[in-house]
Amino acid sequence: MALMTFIEAIRDTLALEMRRDEGVIVLGEDVGRKGGVFLATDGLWAEFGDDRVIDTPLTESMIVGASIGAAVNGLRPVAEIQFADFIHPAFNQIVSEAARMRYRSNNTVGVPLTIRAPYGGGVHGALYHSQSVEAFFTHVPGLKVVVPSTPHDARGLLRSAIRDDDPVLFFEHKKMYRSVRGEVPDGEFVVPLGRARVTHPGSQVTVIAYGLMAHYALEAADRVAEEGISVEVVDLRTLRPLDKDTVLTSVRKTGKCLIAYEDNRFGGYGAEVAAIVAEEAFDYLDGPVTRIAGPDVPGVPYNHVLEDWFMVDPEKIAAGIRKLAAY
Amino acid sequence: MALMTFIEAIRDTLALEMRRDEGVIVLGEDVGRKGGVFLATDGLWAEFGDDRVIDTPLTESMIVGASIGAAVNGLRPVAEIQFADFIHPAFNQIVSEAARMRYRSNNTVGVPLTIRAPYGGGVHGALYHSQSVEAFFTHVPGLKVVVPSTPHDARGLLRSAIRDDDPVLFFEHKKMYRSVRGEVPDGEFVVPLGRARVTHPGSQVTVIAYGLMAHYALEAADRVAEEGISVEVVDLRTLRPLDKDTVLTSVRKTGKCLIAYEDNRFGGYGAEVAAIVAEEAFDYLDGPVTRIAGPDVPGVPYNHVLEDWFMVDPEKIAAGIRKLAAY
Amino acid sequence: MTATDPTKAKAPAAGLGADLGLSDEDLLGMYRMVALARAVDERMWILNRAGRIPFVISGQGHEGAQVGVTWAFQRGHDWIAPFYRSIAMCMTFGMTARDIMLAQYAKASDPSSGGRQMPGHYGDRRHNLLSVSSPVATQILHAVGIALAAKIRGTGQVALTAMGEGSSNQGDVHEALNFAAIHRLPFIFLVENNGYAISVPAAMEVSVPDVAMRAAGYGIPGVVVDGGDVLACYAAARTAVERARAGDGPTLIEAKVIRLTGHSSDDQQTKYRSDEELAASKGRDALPHFRDQLRAAGVLTEAIEAALTAEIVAIVDDATEFAEAEPDPDPSTAMRWVYAEDWPAETPPPWGFGDGSHG
Amino acid sequence: MTATDPTKAKAPAAGLGADLGLSDEDLLGMYRMVALARAVDERMWILNRAGRIPFVISGQGHEGAQVGVTWAFQRGHDWIAPFYRSIAMCMTFGMTARDIMLAQYAKASDPSSGGRQMPGHYGDRRHNLLSVSSPVATQILHAVGIALAAKIRGTGQVALTAMGEGSSNQGDVHEALNFAAIHRLPFIFLVENNGYAISVPAAMEVSVPDVAMRAAGYGIPGVVVDGGDVLACYAAARTAVERARAGDGPTLIEAKVIRLTGHSSDDQQTKYRSDEELAASKGRDALPHFRDQLRAAGVLTEAIEAALTAEIVAIVDDATEFAEAEPDPDPSTAMRWVYAEDWPAETPPPWGFGDGSHG
Ligand SMILES: Cc1ncc(C[n+]2csc(CCOP(=O)(O)OP(=O)(O)O)c2C)c(N)n1
Ligand SMILES: Cc1ncc(C[n+]2csc(CCOP(=O)(O)OP(=O)(O)O)c2C)c(N)n1
Ligand SMILES: [Mg+2]
Ligand SMILES: [Mg+2]
DSSP states (O other), rough: EEEEEEEHHHHHHHHHHHOOOEEEEETTTSSSOOTTTSTTTTHHHHHHHHEEEEOOOOHHHHHHHHHHHHHHTTTTTEEOSGGGGGGGHHIIIIIITTTHHHHHTTOOOOOOOOOEEEESSSOOOOGGGSSSHHHHHSSTTOEEEEEEOSSSHEEEEHHHHHSSOOOOOOOEEEHHHHHHHEOOOOOSSOTTTTTOOEOOOOEEEEEETTTTTHHHHHHHHHHHHTTTEEEEEEOOEEEEEEEEHHHHHHHHHSEEEEEEEEEEEOOOOHHHHHHHHHHHOOOOOOOOHHHEEEEEESSSSSSHHHHHSSSSSSHHHHHHHHHHHTT | EEEEEHHHHHHHHHHHHHHHHHHEEEEETTTTOOOOOOSSTTHHHHHHHHEEEEESSHHHHHHHHHHHHHHHOOEEEEOOOOGGGGGGGGHHHHIITTHHHHHHTTTTTTOOHHHHHHHEOSSGGGSSSSSHHHHHHHHTTTTEEEEOOOOOOOOOHHHHHHSSSSEEEEEEEETTHHEEEEEOOOOOOOOTTTTTTTEEOOSSSEEEEEEEEHHHHHHHHHHHHHHOOOOOEEESSEEETOHOOOOHHHHHHSEEEEEEEEESTOOOHHHHHHHHHHHHSSSGGOOEEEEEOOSSSSSSSSSSHHHHHHOOOOOHHEEEEEEEEOO | OOOOTSSSOOOOOTTTTTTGGHHHHHHHHHHHHHHHHHHHHHHHHHHHTTTTTOOOOOOTHHHHHHEEEEEEEETTTTTEEETTTHHHHHHHHHHHHHHHHHHHTTOTOOOOHHHHTOOOOOOOOGGTOOOOOOTTTHHHHHHHHHHHHHHHTTOOOOOOEETTTTTTGGGHHHHHHHHHHHTTOOOEEEEEEEEEEEEEEEHHSSSOOOOGGGGGGGGGGGEEEETTTTHHHHHHHHHHHHHTTOOOOEEEEEEOOOOSSSSSOOOGGGGTTTTHHHHHHHOOHHHHHHHHHHTTSSOHHHHHHHHHHHHHHHHHHHHHHHHSSSSSOOGGTTTTTSSOOOSSSOOOOOOOOOSSHHH | OOOOOTTSOOOOOOSSTTGOOOOOHHHHHHHHHHHHHHHHHHHHHHHHTTTTOOOOOOOTTTHHHHHHHHTTOOTSSEEOOOOOOTTTHHHHHTTHHHHHHHHHHHTTHHHHHHHHOOTTOOOOOOOOOOOOSSTTHHHHHHHHHHHHHHHTTTTTOOEEEETTTTTTGGGHHHHHHHHHHHOOOEEEEEEEEOOOEEEHHHHHHHHHSSSSGGGGGSSSSSEEEEOOOOOHHHHHHHHHHHHHHHHHHOEEEEEEEEOOOSSTTTTOGGGSHHHHHHHHHTTTTTHHHHEEEEETSSSOOOHHHHHHHHHHHHHHHHHHHHHHOOOOOOOGGTTTSSSOOOOSSSSSTTTTTSSSSOO
């Protein structure tokens, strides 16, 4: 058991997996000597050398496309996209190629590839260093999408992602890198993909969240607990495949469901969760499935007053809970 | 008034708009001499010449990126992406650039750009010539997304799109090009963006659809009408901005809502509609908001038995209506 | 009947192939492959016009370059990321006429995709032929990645990819060549320049007369070869493969080929190509040229030619009948293989095994 | 104080700028711009270290190339799609020190974005400076599209874009140069090669010693200039602009520049650059070099220099104080300008005017 920051858990897990399996390589912009712009790969180049820690040119489509090829020919690449905002040039390679290789080849070719990317706002990153991009990829069959919220889950899920035989997108909220700490068991454990976790049991309202919002949901639950509202928080951890059972079990129990996500509201990931809950828990609902999400503007604006306006925070979630509880 | 096929309405509208405004240009792969692989631009090159009808190289990012620049410098480009499936290489230019230019420049730069693309399956196009891609773009603030279903609306909406001062994605279901006919008024009319249309009034179940599915919804409504089920069909026409009023008014009246879309179910556009209805019409719902959509596989498979398995058709919608009506 | 194995020493051949280390058997094998690929391809069109198969995309006019280049690679060891015209390339690397026909009919036993993809989207894992997708040029990065893995793992493999000159303008090509050149990867880029991207002539899609001129901008060799000359294509590829295996990095080979058919069965090429031009391009076809070469060199005797013709007709007939008779895929399999199903744990993965929504 | 207007005939100047048609006034104007941009930039770092502004990305070491090149363009007529280091370029084209400082402080009156974008994302519609985004290299296509519109509309405008050598490897660059070359567009591509993409040295990001070597692959001229030599940069740009205006198509100019600071205020460059290398690169700085040139030519007298220094300090102080005092944006405006709000119809558009969800 060790107390680690979120980013330490990621860095150490990369090192552990690289020691365990020499097929694991890390590639991306500035991941080598510099150790990544957030230092998530710091020390790997010194330990594993040029062949396994590759400072690539500034070309995201190449990073993903070449990783697909390397995965096909026996490696397990872990590609870093420097910011989730810069994954878009690689969209075609991810969506048309990585996601479809197994299906289109009738299971003769798989792509064991992990793509890591820092996402999220609240760090003065403005339109292009704050994006939540999960909705673009959770829609795509053939991809798995993971968003851990604790150092423990970061380790367990990153292990699962790297060992998985299919492409996994692994999104890390950059505001959590150094602000979130937690215990990480020493041993060889994994957190399986596709399983959510109830992080706070409760009876009146279910709050569904992931990443930074999973923390804010807990804070909001604490705030409203003082007011006598009992909240159950579900941390999804894997967005695709979604653990419907855990979600529906909770909502069927509480009868009320609020989904919190930081991305733009319209067409965001929470819409799918809301749609599933609305359809499959209909008979149990005592109030409308509610979403607390980012406003529909083309990016988080920079100036701090605008950024605060944009960001979902514990108070906004708490307000949503209060309203739903009173319904 | 003239009877036209869907594609004739599009082609003629392009010609009319190009005659009306010399700032309108058309560019894309094979749009010139060949007149487009579906012949949607047939005859334009002969009439308007090399400068205004440009056969571009096979480079989608360039088509969109250069169109953005041309739009900034005084033109109104209408770019054709040969198949919606091939829009992904241009994803970064559309999502990072076209969508955000106005917001990020604080309204000093706009991008009056229309991007047309044939989408949809049922035509033996397999994984890469059948895609529905609207969900990727309806999520993006700054974009408008239009999916017409009749020659009349194709004309009226394409006019609005071209004259709009912001980027509009205009998706045309390729199966409708020659199979759908309808009356198109001769005169100067537009269909405003952002307004849905009730295409079949009814009282028991609201079916929400767009594009080819808007036709299938009508067929399904006819089928179940014989069984005594009264269906109201809403053809969304514009997916973003969504005409919430028309949708909610209908659902509040019928109390039941089914959303039909051809795209993969999980995270598809219908999820957002379902989420909105579930939240904002909650008190009126007499049954769960239901979705009939494509299965979650990475593309429409080719062999006809597999393709039939994939496609949403009138019977699948009718089955959904029956179930919901009986709820 | 097999691509050469450059790791095995060869007895020097006399005659036409001598300079290139090709025996008469090699030459006949190459010729057979060009002729067989053409025959399979022609049959596809007949089946299409007869309404048996809904779509054809063809390699006619590209076969010489494909066979010549592929012959320099080691089957079962090297890798190829082909494109939709790569019938002759795939066959040279191990796919049979049956395999190609199964793709046309999209049958369950189609090794490319089990009937999931359109015809033309070949691939065969057994022969290191990577599955083709439709968005052009993406495969260049896959081949570069395969070469990267070969270098890191020290396998000695070389990776080849091919595409048209129109596709070579895609951004992925720039990113791929830059990366492959920086790391001197064992990678070869074949551009099959047939002068058109569907209807758009080369002058409107490529800003230079030869795509090979772009190689210098990456610091790698760029060679232009006549795609009508099978042996010249082989020679260029052999040099490139040697360079690649020696650790000297990638090569760009541009083969000037012809497109004998419309872009696909959906295209009417007379709308944008003149009769004269079409007739002239036929004069550059590798098949008759290679036939004449081999005849003149006494390698292709009348007896051999007659036997070959008969063999090819039999192969194509067999492939057609076989593929036509094979069953369609079962729709109950359509949900399968979205994800790997050989899940290592004892319990099934949370997303199930092809039995419903994977969302 | 203004970029030259190449359409106006000039009296031939004597002295240093004579061959280039630059008067002493021009030379002083250029020098002033280099020095002013440097001073503004240095102030940014001071403010950052003092905790007044959270982020800086700098143009230090690039100013000579930017001013030299931009001087050849016509302000208010031509277009520039700049990048995050383009402070000197933007100022040469019309932005003031106040405009730049307003971006650092992200104030409501910031002409680049009204405080919506990070510092470094400049743009000013009044001066035909296109708004900068973060994803690198996208802007090259915008500039090419601007040039396309200029050609179609016959405006006589030339479009310039700039980016680093690392960014030049993006696929968009390939697609842009190919298209611009095919259509001989009035377009100029400036690569400001400072040897690094954040921490990655040029040898690991570009496969050739000079990005300019890539120009030949598009059939366009590629020139390498010393970014420490302002006049050489001007000369190269002037030739390119003349070509462009004459309808002879695009030019690639690569200026070898230096990065005097870390990549940004978030970067610790000593982790990947040696002290020696940093010291050596300082020796190639355009500012002292240009100063010496102008002093030696007698253009920059002690009096002029003193006045200039004082002027610059005053300008930078004023800009800082002004920007600091300006109000932050009002959050009630944050929903605005997702879409155009000057809707032509009588009724408001269905998506409303910045007053809620636009979904
Ligand atoms: C990204 C993408 N855009 C468009 C298409 C449609 N398309 C298929 S082949 C083709 C032309 C290809 O031309 P070229 O690369 O020269 O190859 P050729 O067909 O001539 O052999 C086009 C435009 C596609 N498949 N992928
Ligand atoms: C598409 C994209 N990927 C990554 C980044 C992050 N990033 C910003 S600047 C930069 C390095 C740019 O290097 P270069 O083009 O040489 O310009 P320089 O900063 O050296 O002037 C990187 C990787 C980005 N902004 N956009
Ligand atoms: Mg071609
Ligand atoms: Mg640089």
